[in-house]
Amino acid sequence: MIVVHHLENSRSQRVLWLLEELGVPYRIEHYKRNPTTMLAPPELLAVHPLGKSPVITDEDLVVAESGAIIEYLVERHGQGRLRPPEGSPERLRYTYWLHFAEGSAMPPLVMKLVTSAIETRSPWIVRPVAAGIARKIRSMMVTPNIERQLAFMESELRERPWFAGAEFSAADIQMSFPLEAAAARGGLDTRFPRLQDFLARIHARPAYERAIEAGGPYRLLG
Numbered sequence: 001m002i003v004v005h006h007l008e009n010s011r012s013q014r015v016l017w018l019l020e021e022l023g024v025p026y027r028i029e030h031y032k033r034n035p036t037t038m039l040a041p042p043e044l045l046a047v048h049p050l051g052k053s054p055v056i057t058d059e060d061l062v063v064a065e066s067g068a069i070i071e072y073l074v075e076r077h078g079q080g081r082l083r084p085p086e087g088s089p090e091r092l093r094y095t096y097w098l099h100f101a102e103g104s105a106m107p108p109l110v111m112k113l114v115t116s117a118i119e120t121r122s123p124w125i126v127r128p129v130a131a132g133i134a135r136k137i138r139s140m141m142v143t144p145n146i147e148r149q150l151a152f153m154e155s156e157l158r159e160r161p162w163f164a165g166a167e168f169s170a171a172d173i174q175m176s177f178p179l180e181a182a183a184a185r186g187g188l189d190t191r192f193p194r195l196q197d198f199l200a201r202i203h204a205r206p207a208y209e210r211a212i213e214a215g216g217p218y219r220l221l222g
Contacts, residue, residue, distance in 0.1 A: 001025055001026060001027055002019065002024060002025070002026040002027070002056055002057070002058050002073075003026065003027050003028075003029055003056060003057045003058075004016060004019070004026055004027070004028050004029070004054070004056050005029045005031065005044060005047050005048075005053055005054070005055045005056065005057070006028045006029065006030055006031065006053065006054070006215055007031045007032075007033065007040050007044070007052075007053030007054070008030070008031070008032055008033055008215075008216060008217070008218075009033070009217075009218060009219045010040075010053050010054065011053065011054050011066045011177050012053045012054035012055075012215075013177070013211060013212070013215050013218055014054070014066060014070070014173050014174065014176060014177055015054045015056060015066070015069055015070075015073075016028070016211035016214055016215045017173055017176070017207060017208050017211035018070060018073055018074075018082075018170060018173050019073065019211075020207035020208070020210045020211045020214070021081075021082060021173070021205075021207040022073065022074075022077050022078060022081065022082070024073070024077045028214060028215070030216070031043060031044055031053065040052055040053055047062065048062060048064050050064065052064070054066055054069055055069075056069055056072075056073075058072075058076075066101075066102060066174060066177075067098055067099060067101070067102060067174060070098065070170050070173065070174055071098070074170050078170075082168070082169050082170040082173075083169060083170060084164055084165060084167070084169060089165075090164045090165035090166075090167075090169075091164075093163065093164045093165060093171070094163075094164035094165075094169050094170075094171045095171075097163040097164060097171040097172075097174065097175055098170070098171045098174050100175075101171075101174045101175050101177065101178050102174075102178075104149065105149055105153075105175070105178035105179075105182075106177070106178050106181070108141075108142050108145040108146045108149070108186075109146065109178060109181050109182060109185075109186050111137075111138075111141075111142045112138060112142050112143070112146065112185065112186060113185065115134040115135075115137050115138045115142060116134070116138075116185075118130050118131070118133075118134040119131040119134040119135065143187070146182065146186050146187055147187060150182060150186075150187065150188055150191075150192050150195065151192075153175075153179075153192075153195055154192045154193075154194050154195050157194035157195065157197075157198060158194060163175055172198075172202065173202075176199075176202055179195060179198065179199055180199065182195075183195075183196075183199060184219075
């Protein structure tokens, strides 16, 4: 049976959702973040050398990285579901968004989180200078990049209901995390109605609701 090594409030929530969509049996090993650092616990090092989530075990096989996990599960257990036909324009878009989520969408969102932490958690003696630098980086580089990407994603959903095309796919599952992160702290607001509608539609899916129930509280949702 597939074991999902699930870290609270993390990308591994997507893996649970994918498994629910596919109807594949799985078991969850739950891990809590360090309440001070918010990092994954050292117990995850026993599963994978980087000690991060998501990671799954399938018998003797260990698979890490969200995109690799999604590709593995769809290939091995999808039976043709949640992935457009090979050679189609939809398949190319599917592959693009599967990689865009972590390769392009997440880095500026992480940078916004880091600069906010620098602004609020620096030692008091250097905090005014550190906060000023963090705000400058955010205003010059981070926020414009996030808004450009949100506008791009919004325009893509003008053409089709889902990121790959007319049908829901695993690319939409992969895209859920950066969009939920953007809605929580990255400026995804009423300026982007199609992205808000996308989030409302995925949150209404029964498999998504079952994954939330299985995984536990998910603070990205608000």
